Amino acid sequence: MENEQRAVRSLFGPIFIGSFLNGILYGVLAVQTYFYYQNSSRDARWIKFLVLFVLIAETLSSILDFAVIWEPLMENYGSPTIFQTTPTTFSADPLVTAAISTTVQLFQGWRIRKLTKLNFVFGSIALTAFVSLAAGLTTTILIALHTGWSQLQMFESGFLVWLIASAMCDVVIAVSLTWFVLRNKTPFTSTNSILNRIMLLTLQTGTITAVAAIADVFTFTISEDKTLEFVWAYSLSKLYSNSLLSMLNARVEWNKLLDPPNVQTQSDVSFFHVEVFHHTENPLMRYDTSDQKPATVVYPPF
Incomplete structure (x- = not known):
């Protein structure tokens, strides 16, 4: 009996922890999604559908992951088959996680393409x-x-x-956006503050997802425990989804800093709006300095 309990803890303990973390991150994602739809009136319709797709996919992912725990510990507990055969929904996680991460990475690649006009960067992101x-x-x-x-x-x-491949893609995204931000510093303090925040958030989200993927690789290849990697694996897709929503939602505060309510400006554009501009140094940004006020810088949606 004691040996059986030890075997259950060893085999299903990491999966349980991964599912628990999955549930916590799903709650964070749900709150972020609600906040996004409360503040996304200017976003393109396809971006709203993208966020909806991510939420639906993550809901499915959470259901499938919890089913991996439910089947052996509730439906079939006590049967020797739980130590021999994987649960029915066990195989779905790699595909669902890869589909979500690929969706998020392609979206990030698209916005990098809009910012930099560098096709080879987008090609590298799409390929990986x-x-x-x-x-x-x-x-x-x-x-x-x-x-x-x-x-x-x-x-x-x-x-x-x-x-x-997923970790490599995250690194390319983080490096590309950081390069763009550093290359496009402006004479305006408020604008530079936003650029620094973009760079910091990009590095944070890209690093978290890349580190989680690499940790998953190391635990899978080094650990003798068959399921230890699922502590990371079952949280991975939620990290990608939350990174997407955190970037989209951060635009609200960035816009407030660039265009505070008590400052009258001649422009009503914001980070929510997608336009292409001209500038003497970089054709991707434009500064409105006609009345010597801080400029509003417009990017493709972050």
Whole structure:
């Protein structure tokens, strides 16, 4: 009996912790999504649908992940098969997580393309994102075909390609946006403050997702525990989704700093609006200095 309890803790404990963290991050995502729709009146309709898709996909992800715990510990507890065969929904996580991360990464690649006009940067982001998606799909198919816990190591190649490609994509995104921000410092203190915040938030979100993916890789390859990596794996998609929503929602405060309510400006544009501008140094930004007031800088949606 004691050995059985120890085996249950070893096999399903990390999955339980990962599902618990998944639930916490889902709550954060739900709050961020509500805040987004309260302040997204100027966003393009397709961006609103993108956020809705991410929320629906994350809801499905949470249901599938909790089902992985429910089936062996509630439906089949006491049966020796729980130590031999993976739960029914176990195979879905790589594909769902890769689909969400790829969606977020392509959106970030799109806005980088709008900012920098550099096709090769967007191409690099899209390539690594789709490699990650393909590897996630391959891993899901292999797990569905080989349902034994003892066979998890068979999927090591697909698993590693999936997570390493995703981490590489995050690094490209973070470096590209940081380069753009540093290159486009302005004479205006308020504008530079916003640029610094963009860079900091980009580095934070990109670093978190990349570190989580790399930690997942290390625990999978180094640990003898078959399921330890799921502490990270079941939280990964929520980190991507929350990074997307945190960036979109941060624009509200950035706009307040650039265009405070008690300051009358001749421009009603904001970070919510997408336009292309001209400037003597960089054609991607324009500064309105006709009345010697701080400029409003407009970017594609962040």
